[in-house]
Amino acid sequence: MSRPPQLDNLLKLDSWLNDFQNEICRRYGVFLEYQKKIEECGGIEHFTQGYKNFGLLVQSDNSVLCHEWAPGADQLALIGDFNGWNRETHKYTKEGFGKWRLVIPPNSDGSCAIPHSSIVKIAVTKNGKTMDKLSPWAMYVTRPNDSVVYHQQFYNPPDKYTLKHPRPSRPASLRIYEAHVGISSWEGKVNTYRAFADDVIPRIHRQGYNTIQLMAVMEHVYYASFGYQVTSFFAPARIETLRFLLSNLRWWVEEYGFDGFRFDGVTSMIYHSHGMNDDFGGGYPMYFGLNADTDSLVYLMLANDFLHKKYPQIITIAEEVSGMPALCRSVAEGGQGFDFRLAMALPDMWIKILKHVKDEDWNVNEIVHTLENRRYGEANIAYAESHDQALVGDKTIAFWLMDKEMYDFMSILTPLTPIIERGIALHKMIRLLTMALGGEAWLNFIGNEFGHPEWLDFPRIGNNESFHYARRQFNLADDDNLRYKFLNLWDQEINRLEENTGFLHKGPAYVSWKHNGDKMICFERAGVLFVFNFHPFQSFPDYKVGVEIPGVYKLVLNSDEERFGGHNRLQFGSVHHSFPEGYAGRRNHILVYAPARTCLIFSL
Template sequence: MLEQRELDLIAAVEHPDPHHVLGAHEDEDDLVVRVFRPDATEIAVVPGDPRLRKQPMERVHPAGLFEARFPGVSYPADGRFRYQLELRFPDGNSSVELDPYAMPPTLGDIDRHLLAEGRHWELYRVLGAHVREVDGVSGTSFAVWAPNARRVSVLGDFNHWDGRRHAMRRMGEGFWEIFIPGLGEGALYKYEIKTPEGNIAVKTDPVAQAMELRPATASRVYTSRYAFQDGDWMQERGRIDSRKKPLTIYEVHAGSWRRVPGEGPPYEGGMRWMTYRELADHLVEYVAELGFTHIELMPVMEHPFDGSWGYQVAGYFAPTSRFGDPDDLRYFIDRCHQRGIGVILDWTPAHFPKDAWALGRFDGTALYEHLDPRLGEHREWNTYIFNYGRHEVRNFLVANALYWLDEFHIDGLRVDAVASMLYLDYAAQGGDWVPNRYGGRENIEAIDFIRELSNRVHERCPGAILCAEESTAWPSVTHATYVGGLGFDFKWNMGWMHDTLDFFKHEPIHRAFHYHQLTFGLIYAFSEKFLLPLSHDEVVHLKRALLSKMPGDYWQMLANLRALYGYMWAHPGKKLLFMGGEIGQFAEWSEKTELDWGLLSVPEHAGLKRLVTELNALYKKYPAMYELDDEHHGFRWIDCTDHMQTVISFIRYGDGAGDQMSPSGTHVVFIGNFTPVPRHPYRIGVPRRGAYLEVLNTDAVQYGGSGVGNLGRVEVEDVPSHGFPQSIVLSLPPLGVLWLVPEQDAPG
């Protein structure tokens, strides 16, 4: 016989292991079935064994606890007494159900062991909600980590959001579990958690794989049925060295690239978002036409606030429902791969929002974050900071990264706000931070997490890339972890971006005094594997669009922007351009509306788009433009001292260049004139005799320029210059950039 205390705990929904009381159990020589259903007036047990008769249940506790006895019946040898429940309710309705408390646990010992160790790299397969079959019964299993909770229940539309109905059992190590028979895909649910203080918190599932469309916040039971068709792409990806390959990225905010007119709400101008599948039809073809190698999506993880652009994530395992369901996103990625385009996702393991229904204070305690606000809160962003010193939290984040790589076949992650992870005093005011155990400002636990992330990603997902959005002088960000680095594949070169944009903002007459902003970056350009970003961050918050940053009249603004792109694509480092940069938007980007596509009806803006397309094509055509991005012998200045005329010139060498002075070295010559004054004659030394072809001129008429140039070809003269025994004489276009290649090296 159970003690009254246990019955009272069930009635109060406070029993840590309700399966110990509810369901079928042996009681001396009898078999007893107990059911807690406060919403029922009558219940009967219908045994699966036809030799046993239906047994009405007796109410043994006024709160709604029922019991039925089968005298002299032994518990079955297979460990399960099979039965159904016939229930009648106060409104006269009735139902026949299977009992969740008759089901065995779905969280196995090995999974629990790995979860407790913080080394379950596929925790998303066991935590969260999963439709499955247990002992021949179809239903949904739920499992969640809430070690300090007094009780956890599953709420949903299937139980009228009543936390008394499906209280979970505590499995040890702080994990809670229940299997609900008959529950299938599409069900909405949350967890009701009784905190250590006895308060009730209602939370979304941290490992939910789908969620409701904001402003609703429930998790949704979801099962993927998508079959990828990108086997060749994935196999080839695992064989390549991304450092030696072209990498040009088109950064996209999925909700504002293009919208569908006439189908949206008035406050959105009657425009609705494109779905993932519509983006697969339109965005993928557009990017293929432009020639970018990758699309980078700003965070598509579920987030409540549109204005966060996805950087304040509430559902780390759930693609946002704004654009469709998770398999629609899989379809988009598959289509990208079939068109030869990789996909990178922005990912935010640095911080998360304080919404009461999400991760923050999940079980009533600081579970995913630090309790001390000096460690656990980012005051500037009003968010919580992950507690990287807790192995369960590190496991959650590493498994999340692997989830997107494994389950969605993405090709890389751009890790946001890395600097805020590395430094304990990042954006802290005065003494509002806590030093590490050695008295320093470095976040040792975050560094360990980043290295573990890098090791696991590169071990399990060959060819996948990790990009760090990191703005400080932290050393060895892209060096291997075994030599003390952080293990990223690429680092955003924020210094180059700030210096270059600042240089181009100056009126050309003043640029001679800021010439160093073009040349300084080459001092450190080969210390890391850099990516050159002109990202969304540079065209919001009153920073103005790229075109609007440029000085001068309308013609000069466009010429400056063309010169910027010509210089950027020639500079060592991979490339990233935010959407709209290719059409020369005047307005700052806003997540509330689509890009200004009408600009493409203006010849000059259509010419700018044509230039970006040609830059991508030439970049991929000449290996010297990408093979030695992070190696000093892939670059040589011709002249970095002509500040008075504001002209710079340099050479990019390919992998087989050998000695830079050798006339046989494959290379591309770059020269930029960053004033509106044409320069002729202008002599520069070159490595090769014969002739050079002008393969790019940003001032060409087809791009919207004035057409000043060299008629596509220049002869080499035996006149020493810039340390070379021969040279060429050029006409430099105003605010123009030239690319030249030896005639004998030019592919057909």
């Protein structure tokens, strides 16, 4: 049994793991066994460059090396436009260990025998039956005329693109903009990468985000799947499958300059039950019992270990709901090696509250508990909503708050209705509270920064292939006569606040006050004092707030400013001198005016 070299660090963070040292060590031992197998296959550097050894590879003399792994096949043949789809002329030779090889010499004039962008497929024969397949190593796949059959196009452009800019350094705090290129136009169409780069990325930069999480980049059969149903993949235990998966990660980093990966559905991977019908309420034994899938856990260890050693600035994120301990601790400690996990309980909490709880019944103690309830020493990405909440069948926070009134009363030329007033106020408060208290990074889904109305629905048979809801209406935020501009500007300012203070990466908050009757929450983080009044109608003059450091506290931002759609009940830049009497577990206190449904931010 092999002991992770830094296991003691993990056990100091969480002493409950002492009882499961044997299982942690066993998993680490399997990780070392896989590393040994990889060394026997030429080492990790060679192993993770499978894309240079498999697929259709143009050689220096313009010949094409065709190399595939198909252990169950009786025969492979390359067919396509280049040979008139002849199944007899270009058959592969079996090499052993499930590998097949074919070399296609260049034309007599020295040019490549397969034209760039021409269609190719692999005819796979098994038990006398032949099916035409795409190579899992295909670099360019298209879907012609909405066909259900995809084409692999031979990729050999005369002028290969080279990356023009150096890899950016990793920011201290991650403020992530989650985006889907296809829906990023205000028009009803599949948007292009060029248009996204020209029109959307400048917006993201202006909003103050420093990281973009792109969805649906890999080829996928069904547009409405949000990119989850990727083509060509298979499962992780076989060594050649492992080569494919690790090479895939490296290919995106090397060929496209990716700075990191979000691993979706990790819970489904790491349990034999795929997390189905599991409430994960059984304590630590459920994480280290027979239901845990060792092969998948070890694959994640191998992937993260390789990525972080090869690319020290890389960022990996896990979408995982079970709370697997050490998921975001290093492999050397016995963890899976991720940098962050998504705080998936937070959007669930907000949607549950907005659907079922009256404003006067909000339990701020439970809200604070949920926002702070995360594993110590494992970084979380906080978010109030993501693409999951935007999809048809659910609603965005803005739509839960304001619903149909968004159609008629978001113009500043119309009366400010109580529903719109409440919605704008709570939208701002929910987002900042989640950002400031819920994690060590922040994520926003495209359009939610300005309260995008309605839902997201991709074209499909059920909606007559309509693009009406598969778009982002940025024009709403740009219209000076619409109240969306208030939410958009608030989003810019809270990102600027984080940029200037770095509160996301400077340690957890200290919550000094949470009062259910008053609906008040007060906390300090990175020298910033946050005061939230969620009461639907009660404002508090001279509200006593505990502070640790004595001095003069300046109001630097508040959601009631007129530029954010508020009532301007507070004076921007007002100062509050601390009193030396301790309060709420802090050594000093200040007195503030806290209007209803308003958040205030102070700094020394």
